[in-house]
Amino acid sequence: MLNRLLPLTAGASLAAAALLTVPVATPVAVAHVGHGDEFQQTGDARQVQRNADGDALLGIATTKPESGPDGLSVPATALVDANGKPLLFVQTEKTYDPVYVVIGANQGDRVVVTEGIDPTDDVVTTGALSLYAESRKTQQAEPASANDKPDETTASAPESVAASSGLPIPGLAVGAGAAVLVIGGGIWLSRRKNTDA
Secondary structure, eight states: OHHHHHHHHHHHHHHHHHHHHHHHHSOOOOOOOOOOSOOOOOSSOOOEEOOHHHHHHHTOEEEOOEEETTEEEEEGGGOEEETTEEEEEEEOSSEEEEEEOEEEEEETTEEEEEESOOTTOEEEEESHHHHHHHHHHSOOOOOOOTTOOOOHHHHTTTSOBOTTTOOBHHHHHHHHHHHHHHHHHHHHHHHHHHHHO
């Protein structure tokens, strides 16, 4: 009886393991819903998401531009040379937006900005070059329209996703658990067979 049961159990375990690996091997689609703001990308520098941990690592600090007789001025370290065009990053509620500006004369360690920013803008003064590098490697966010509604897959975007393979962490746990059960069951059955003989 045991001789008939062992192949059936092993076959059932392999079938169960195969079924459990299907959800693990299926890539997960995670879509970006959008920012809801009116940012329009110009040039090859892109919007960068704000992230408290990442911002601290990049050394990002912001300040408002100073008003002077020639116009608004910012520290020279705030300017980035983006393929020959002067660029500043302006901090918004959720992002850093690249803004191409027109600059005037240098005033010591400051540069006059004649067009592109307002006195109320929070301009990135340190870490702008790091943000520029980050903006060049980040994919552009799709703008959200008023009619867009997040579906259930995008609404649950906080689920962890393994970045390198696109596999969900819970799926990996289920697959690993199934593998442990199959291997453990096979070992238990082989030992049981040896003690019955």
